[in-house]
Amino acid sequence: MEFAIKASGFSAIFFVFAIFFFVFSTASEFIFEKMDFVEFLTSPEWYPTSLSNKRYGTLALLAGTVSVTGLAMLIAVPLGLGSALFISEFTSGVVKEGLKITIELLAAIPSVVWGFIGLAVMNPLIIEVFDAPIGLNVLNGGIILGLMSVPIMTTIAEDALKAVPDSYREASLALGATRWQTAHKVLFPAARSGLLAAVLLGVGRAIGETMAVLMATGHAVQIPGSPLDSVRTLTATIAAELGETAAGSDHYQALFAVGVLLFLLTFGVNLAADLIVRGRSAR
Amino acid sequence: MMPIIPGKPRYLLCAALIVLAACSSSNSDRTVLQNKGSDTLVNVAQAWAENYSRVKPDVAVVVSGGGSGTGIAALINGKVDIANASREMKSEEHESMKKNGLKAAVQHTVARDAIVVFVHKNNPAAQLSIQQLACVYGEGGQCSTWTDLGIEVPGCAKQEIIRISRQSNSGTYVFFREALLGKTGDFKLGSRDMQGSKDVVDLVTHTPCAIGFSGMGYGNEKLKSVCVAANDGEACVTPTAETAASGAYPLARGLYMYTIGEAKGAAKDYLDWILSPAGQAIVAQSGFVPVN
Numbered sequence: 001m002e003f004a005i006k007a008s009g010f011s012a013i014f015f016v017f018a019i020f021f022f023v024f025s026t027a028s029e030f031i032f033e034k035m036d037f038v039e040f041l042t043s044p045e046w047y048p049t050s051l052s053n054k055r056y057g058t059l060a061l062l063a064g065t066v067s068v069t070g071l072a073m074l075i076a077v078p079l080g081l082g083s084a085l086f087i088s089e090f091t092s093g094v095v096k097e098g099l100k101i102t103i104e105l106l107a108a109i110p111s112v113v114w115g116f117i118g119l120a121v122m123n124p125l126i127i128e129v130f131d132a133p134i135g136l137n138v139l140n141g142g143i144i145l146g147l148m149s150v151p152i153m154t155t156i157a158e159d160a161l162k163a164v165p166d167s168y169r170e171a172s173l174a175l176g177a178t179r180w181q182t183a184h185k186v187l188f189p190a191a192r193s194g195l196l197a198a199v200l201l202g203v204g205r206a207i208g209e210t211m212a213v214l215m216a217t218g219h220a221v222q223i224p225g226s227p228l229d230s231v232r233t234l235t236a237t238i239a240a241e242l243g244e245t246a247a248g249s250d251h252y253q254a255l256f257a258v259g260v261l262l263f264l265l266t267f268g269v270n271l272a273a274d275l276i277v278r279g280r281s282a283r
Numbered sequence: 284m285m286p287i288i289p290g291k292p293r294y295l296l297c298a299a300l301i302v303l304a305a306c307s308s309s310n311s312d313r314t315v316l317q318n319k320g321s322d323t324l325v326n327v328a329q330a331w332a333e334n335y336s337r338v339k340p341d342v343a344v345v346v347s348g349g350g351s352g353t354g355i356a357a358l359i360n361g362k363v364d365i366a367n368a369s370r371e372m373k374s375e376e377h378e379s380m381k382k383n384g385l386k387a388a389v390q391h392t393v394a395r396d397a398i399v400v401f402v403h404k405n406n407p408a409a410q411l412s413i414q415q416l417a418c419v420y421g422e423g424g425q426c427s428t429w430t431d432l433g434i435e436v437p438g439c440a441k442q443e444i445i446r447i448s449r450q451s452n453s454g455t456y457v458f459f460r461e462a463l464l465g466k467t468g469d470f471k472l473g474s475r476d477m478q479g480s481k482d483v484v485d486l487v488t489h490t491p492c493a494i495g496f497s498g499m500g501y502g503n504e505k506l507k508s509v510c511v512a513a514n515d516g517e518a519c520v521t522p523t524a525e526t527a528a529s530g531a532y533p534l535a536r537g538l539y540m541y542t543i544g545e546a547k548g549a550a551k552d553y554l555d556w557i558l559s560p561a562g563q564a565i566v567a568q569s570g571f572v573p574v575n
Contacts (some may be wrong), residue, residue: 045472049451052467060472124489133443133492135476213476219450222473230475240450240478243349246356246379 118216160194320354
């Protein structure tokens, strides 16, 4: 029994390294021998199936991922932290438990269902409200992705607020501060690193999401000039194109190179979140 | 690679015994044909497979889509018996087969099709030429608004042309690109690349600014199919069964099935049946054009 638990603990490390090794080794031939680094990172032209002039630039895909994730955070951070604050400080009893369960239910909605909502509900709505030529765009993907990142943010932020000792609250209230002043001036600074970790984990969730953004963003390779432009993300490109490519071809390896880029991006965000949490507990 | 066809006596014996267990053991001996590829062909391929299971109950045809490129890649990797494609195999794909030590792929034309160009039903565009389509879709093309084409679309914000295309492994995409821009041309970036013909049709139906394309089997009365002229100033041709079969329609094409070497055994029987009147009747029902 002890062994089994130990093995399952270490298996996570094994799987992470196995996956990274597989992705990186498949991409390595392309990265080291065929890839033009400057083109890969700075050209917006993604033409993997051109017959005359193949181009593997990921800038537009990167811009797609960043713009959709950025907008998602504009929506998710106030909503997620706000609901965490409300649950933790301003309510109790049945309402508190009910809210927590409902928010966890929100996390259980499959991403393809979110994508379907983007396609069937948000698309006509955005066309109507913004008089846009098409409703599958950064705005649509950002809203969908924002709502998807709220649960993880709320859950972690609420834990962070709960971890602030009650003596802080009591001291603040005893000095005559209102509950809002207490939250604003005492609790937020005290739980700062936990809240930041919640936000960064939400970002990591948003960057890695595939199915919903594939359906909601319009899947168009271009650098967006406004939230009403369609974009394509790194994840959606891999999902849409990998099935087609002959194993071992340049296009196949290029998609794995995109995977490495994505891995580094999410790894960076998660590492940052981790270091912040560690920094807090060490203090 | 192809499973061995079970002997007939054994099948009869099984039927005679009417013992469930015995039957299920013979089920595992059923010949299975793996068939994969073009999303354009996937509906008709499924209809063929279903009907063929009544003609030959001992042969099961497993059909999946994913795009012509997917099907051909699977054929090259030896994973399927028959690949469906809405474009011809590329020379590099033929070479990959040779590299994998397989016999040369053999092409069977199983139906004919026309790529239909769709616009929203409120779009007044009556006809478009191949040059105009190239200007809209091609890299370097300057046509970005409907006004550039001399058309005003009611309900379309800024008259911007919303180009709907397909993911790049689609045979429809490759054929359309070549028909418009030749072998060396590329599409402009920024088209909305959908995962299947059905998505293209849905999106064009709901988007006044849109233009899209798919095989003729996917058209319906909720959108408008455009009359296409081979050259500016020439008379345009509407996509119908007749114009697709005769080749008068500029975007007519064949739909193909590929086998590794000449088809043998169960695969040959299946292809023969597809080309028979019974198989071709299904082609017509699915909205495509029978061969011959």
